[in-house]
Amino acid sequence: MISKKWTRAWCCVFLCIVCSASCGVKPVYASKSSQTVQSVQTAKNTRTKRPVKPAKTEKNPKLTNIKQGPDRISADAAVLMDVETGDVLFGKQADKRRPPASTTKIMTAILGLELGSSDEVVTVSQKAANVGEATLHLDPGEKINLYELITGALVKSGNDACVAIAEHIAGSEEQFVQLMNSKALALGAQNTHFGNTNGLPLKDHYSTAYDLALMARHGLSIPQFASITRQKETEIHFLEPDSLMDLRNTNKLLWNYPYADGVKTGTTTAAGKCLVASATKQGRQLLVVVLNAPDRFGDAKKLLEWGFENTETVHLGNAGQTIAEFPGSKDHISAYIEAPVEISIPKAEHLKLQTRIVWEKTGDLPIKAGERLGRWEVWLGEQKLDSVPLLSERDVVKNRSLISFFPFGK
Template sequence: MFSLKLKQVCWFALLVTILEVQPVQAINPSYPTVTADAAVLMDAATGDVLFDKQAHKKRAPASTTKMMTAILGLELGKPDEIVTVSPKAAAVGESTIHLDPGEKSTLYEMITGALIKSGNDACVAIGEQIAGSEDQFIEMMNKKAFSLGAKDTHFENTNGLPHKNHYSTAYDLALIARYGLSLPAFSSIIRQKETEIHFLEPDFLMDLRNTNKLLWNYPYADGVKTGTTNAAGKCLVASATKDGRQLIAVVLHAPNRFGDAQKLFEWGFEQTENVSVVKAGEKVGVFPLNQSQTLEALAQYSVNISALKIEKDKIETKITWTRSTDLPIYAGEELGVLEVWLKGQKITSVPLIAEREMRNVNPFLR
């Protein structure tokens, strides 16, 4: 009798557990679980953060550093200018493309070697070519990072080799990747699974295979850069595009970096979407004038935000008028702002401008 009652209790407890767990999963899609110590998922078009796990914690970025080296190389140099490998560049160890002093290749080929094969030596050669010395180039890297909003980032070298003052964050690396993806040459290089680079002196070709295995394992993957050191662990900055929408995933110190990135992408494409809040030139409101005529206020530019699909109906807009009603008002003059809010938090704002000119009317003529 006791045994029967015990079985009934156990079955009841199991039934309660099932009833408690299943509805929660069905109603509230959970955020993905990742092995990374720090991670972020960002929409490339809007810059909105969709997933955040210690995204602003400073960590060693390893070879993801090379994104910034490549960006400056592409922006400040000419693709076909000749780079001569210095003894300093050739002496760099760890991950390399085995450069020797005196070898020559184009700047574009060196950048390809840095991004695809993660050549530490190629990064030093790029820095010396652009700035005259690696130290001068590093200063440029730090200034560029700050200008992009990566304010928790500091570089001490061009390639990500360990240094106590060389750090970044998952969020900052996503910002840097987002900027890099806006450069056609950068995007063209990082999406390649395999390629070759041509050396001019001596004349030979070198085959390269991308270190980003996600390009083989995930059909929507199209970049960006791996990184691995003992201090940083396994790191990955990745991008993926599906149905015209591109997402950026960053996972730092991640035992399963490729699995983490894929999990973030699948969750992001499935559970979030871009929402058009207002289009450039759209009539948003009527400016409160004490006149018989009305003056329409237009959105100065378009606003799109990324949000959870189950929360997009909670997006709200609020108009704040900032200009006095004194006339004249000129066409295109700022009248106020349209604020975009989600769950009690202001996401962004867009200036509202006058549709046309508005002047005082002569009372006699009226």
């Protein structure tokens, strides 16, 4: 049984890494044309929520080191991110490696939900029951559903629950930690290394504010994760012995800030007070990470309020929207974008937003419907924020007398 789960786990992580690599845009450096955005519309907050897009892999120093923000925050490191777009709106030592404490449990919960089934029954081992510090006070031999354990790990911050989850999914905590590191890398968290499942002090166990934001953003795209982390109070049910345990969330921001809806606290002597928190206001969700923050809840509230007040999401294009006509041919080939394009920026920077078209293909025929012709770049002043492929709307064959027209993917 364990062997089967272990194989399934590695397959899932392998596929995630492959998919992550395939999302990158191949760089082409010859710029042949550009255009200024004539009009941009602020994204409506009432839009239907789409699946979370992959985080941008290109570094954006202008945004990650942005000077604007609250006057003072106590955190040693911090990040403010738009959950839908993945854009970083504020950063303070965003890539500084620090102990993440119990924010580690974000990744443990993600893998528990992705690699296991909620109703799987977990039997608590002696090793899991022996884990100290913040715990659910698990006893050896107790039986409980996996979902209940994940809830205990996220809401009550149970260290013992994390070990029980790991052993159930991968056979041992050590093997599960390997999965955690692979998953982190697949999500773009390049400055993270986990040594355990719960964040208890360990020399080679670290992350960054930016990496934790990436992981939490992915977690929030999982409905069960989002549902668990927004709960102020809940209870979990043990199967053997048949009993209930009341839980109260360690994230006080859920009580102190009306828009808060997640995610996880963390505290150790080495890490200081840490918090990963999300909030949704008028349909827009922001995510904040503060590490080694004496006033973590105050810092989080300041950053979230600043983000809602001073930044916006700009909607630039819809999926399937025609952007331009390919200039390399006389056959009037329209080029479109496959996915919506949205950018989160400071409101004061709105007028600096531009788009540029870079054609990558020559005019040689044939051209297939859906073939990449170039890319559509989004710039804020002198800084490139995003780049999306421009695709051909139709087939064009070599012999013009035999040109065929085939709408693509409509």
